[in-house]
Amino acid sequence: MKFIKYLIVFFVAFNFFSCGDDDKTTETNTVINEENSSIETIQTEVVITVVNSKKKLKANYLVMLFDEEFKPESSTPNDAIKTVKSNSKGEAIFNLQELVKGEETYYVEAFTKKSNGTYVLESKYRTKIEISKGKKVTTSIIVY
Numbered sequence: 001m002k003f004i005k006y007l008i009v010f011f012v013a014f015n016f017f018s019c020g021d022d023d024k025t026t027e028t029n030t031v032i033n034e035e036n037s038s039i040e041t042i043q044t045e046v047v048i049t050v051v052n053s054k055k056k057l058k059a060n061y062l063v064m065l066f067d068e069e070f071k072p073e074s075s076t077p078n079d080a081i082k083t084v085k086s087n088s089k090g091e092a093i094f095n096l097q098e099l100v101k102g103e104e105t106y107y108v109e110a111f112t113k114k115s116n117g118t119y120v121l122e123s124k125y126r127t128k129i130e131i132s133k134g135k136k137v138t139t140s141i142i143v144y
Contacts, residue, residue: 046094046129047138050086050110053124057090058143061110061122065094069126070109077111077119086110096131103132110141 046065050058064070064080077083081099084092096104106129111119122143131137 043136044096044100044131044133045136046096046106046108046131047136048084048086048092048094048108048110048127049138049140050090050092050143051140052143057088058110059086059088059090060112061086061092061141061143062113062119063092063094063108063110063141065129066107066109069107069128070121072121081106100131100133103130105130108141110143 048063050061050063052058062077063084063086064077065082065084066075066079067081068075068079070079082094082096084094086092108127108129109121109123112122113119124142124144127139127141129137129139
């Protein structure tokens with residue numbers, strides 16, 4: 001009986017992932033949960049929570065992802081490869097499904113933008129992220 005369940009799950013998963021627009025390919029990791037015969041798709045994702053030193057959640061910060069360590073004396077926000085604004089829960093969620101190919105290292109910083117268009121670095125510390133395909137990383141950035 002279990003064999004039939006697994007066979008059904010396999011065919012459902014195969015049909016689910018084989019149908020669709022062939023021009024748009026994205027990679028996901030699929031896990032079959034044997035206990036309840038469910039299929040889960042795992043995205044490559046980084047969740048950054050922006051907080052101040054009193055651990056208060058901070059919304060509307062521009063969290064920028066860099067492929068090299070940010071150096072305030074020589075780097076600029078224009079070097080960022082992705083930017084996400086923190087939401088009302090202080091979270092900036094980066095979907096890196098198409099960016100991460102293997103094991104990768106990225107750096108994240110929090111900024112605010114002045115009315116004249118210039119950016120102010122708000123991160124107290126430099127934050128390094130190590131991620132691999134199909135994984136989710138969660139961490140925090142402390143801002144001034």
